[in-house]
Amino acid sequence: SIISIGEGAFFGCRNLKTAKLSKSLVTMGGRAFGECDSLTSIEIPNSVTSIGGGAFWRCSSLTSIEIPSSVISIGFFSNLPPYIGAFEECSNLKTVTFGENSLLTSIGKYAFLGCSSLTNIEIPNSVTSIGEEAFSGCTSLKDFRIEDGYIPLELGCPLFGACPLETIYLGRKLSYDNSENPDNLLFNDMITLKTLTIGSFVTEIPEKTFYDCINLESIYMRGVPPIISDDTFSNTSYYVATLYVPEGTLAFYQTANVWKNFWNIQE
Numbered sequence: 001s002i003i004s005i006g007e008g009a010f011f012g013c014r015n016l017k018t019a020k021l022s023k024s025l026v027t028m029g030g031r032a033f034g035e036c037d038s039l040t041s042i043e044i045p046n047s048v049t050s051i052g053g054g055a056f057w058r059c060s061s062l063t064s065i066e067i068p069s070s071v072i073s074i075g076f077f078s079n080l081p082p083y084i085g086a087f088e089e090c091s092n093l094k095t096v097t098f099g100e101n102s103l104l105t106s107i108g109k110y111a112f113l114g115c116s117s118l119t120n121i122e123i124p125n126s127v128t129s130i131g132e133e134a135f136s137g138c139t140s141l142k143d144f145r146i147e148d149g150y151i152p153l154e155l156g157c158p159l160f161g162a163c164p165l166e167t168i169y170l171g172r173k174l175s176y177d178n179s180e181n182p183d184n185l186l187f188n189d190m191i192t193l194k195t196l197t198i199g200s201f202v203t204e205i206p207e208k209t210f211y212d213c214i215n216l217e218s219i220y221m222r223g224v225p226p227i228i229s230d231d232t233f234s235n236t237s238y239y240v241a242t243l244y245v246p247e248g249t250l251a252f253y254q255t256a257n258v259w260k261n262f263w264n265i266q267e
Contacts, residue, residue, distance in 0.1 A: 005032045007052065007079075014038055017061075021045050028055045030077040031084070037061060046070045046099065053077030053108060054084035060091045063117075069099030076108035076131060085110030085134065092117050098124045105129070109156060113137050125149030125172065132156025138163050142192075145169040148199045157186055164192040171199035174206060191215050202226050210234070216241040224249060225256040238262050 002022040007029035010016060014035065019042045030052035033039060037060045044051070046068040053076035056062060065087070067074070077084045085108060087093060093115045098104060102124035109131030112118060120143035123130070128151055135141060141163045146153060148171035155176040165187070178184045185208050187193065193213040198205070200223030207229040210216065214236045221244065233241075243262040245253045250267045253259045 003027070005029055007031060008034065010036060012036070018042065021048075023047055026050075028052050030054050030075070030079065031057060033059060034084075035059075044068055044071070049073075050075065051086050053086055053110075054088065055086045056090055057084050057087075058089045059087075059093075060089070062087075062090050063092050064095040064097075065093065066097045067099065067102070067104065069102045069104075071099075072103050073106045074104070074108055074111050076110050083110065085113050085131075087112050087115060089114040091115065094119060096121050098122070102126050107131065107134055109133060110136075116140060119143065121145070123147060123153075125151065127153060129154045130156060130159065133158060133161060135159055135163055136161035140164070142166045143168075146171045148172065148201050150201060155186060158184055158188055159186060160190065161188070163190075165190055166192055167195045167197075168193065169197045169199070170202055170205075173202055173204055174209065176206065185209075185212055187213055194218065196220070198222060198226065200224075204228070205232050207231050210237070213237065218242050218244065219262075220244045221246060221249075221253070225253055225259045228258050230258055230261075232258070242266060 004027045008031045011031050011034045016036045023045045027050050031054040034054050034057040039059045040061045050073045074086045088110050094117045105128050107130045111134040114137040116139045118138045119140050122145040125147040152173045157176045157178045176186050190213045194217045197220040204227040210233050214234045216237045238261045243265045247267050
């Protein structure tokens with residue numbers, strides 16, 4: 001009959017290896033299993049609606065986690081410094097999956113900061129916001145996917161500090177606010193990015209989104225040309241990257257504002 005695990009309930013239980021949670025559990029408080037650095041496996045039941053900030057902070061033996069479809073929010077701990085994300089510094093976490101038909105709407109700040117073994121992740125189309133630095137320090141993250149959907153996705157900035165992203169699938173319209181620091185771009189210094197795919201639901205891409213991605217080689221489009229500005233991509237990308245467009249849309253891209261700047265456009 002347990003419906004909640006309180007803040008810091010098992011914090012620092014360094015010899016705890018496994019945990020089986022109540023199927024009636026609804027909430028997990030901040031730092032609930034923080035610094036349980038021997039925890040190798042835990043099954044979050046499909047009744048939990050929120051995971052508190054720092055819930056699995058520094059669980060360095062955790063290698064995989066499934067976020068059930070019932071979870072609506074992944075928070076961050078802001079009661080006292082240091083402010084910590086739900087899975088921050090889970091250094092051996094390689095796999096993060098989300099339940100089918102996920103209800104997740106928000107991924108908080110620093111959620112996966114320092115998860116240096118995480119190689120790929122796919123964001124469900126239910127998510128409407130991801131907090132700043134949610135994936136900073138994920139030094140093995142090479143593949144980032146955002147599922148197709150109509151709902152715009154608001155991203156914190158910066159988001160991917162020190163991530164060697166090579167491929168991105170962008171399935172929705174993005175928005176981000178860097179007004180406090182205009183030089184802080186969404187994909188700052190992302191010189192590793194080689195392949196970008198833009199889904200058919202994307203109608204607009206903000207300026208300077210991929211401006212620092214100077215080594216883009218291939219851009220695959222799934223629909224008609226979204227609205228972009230001259231500096232959405234770097235000048236280098238216009239000369240070097242190949243733009244692959246859907247069959248029958250070549251003429252649209254060759255005459256579309258800014259898209260026509262790409263030297264190599266192929267169906």
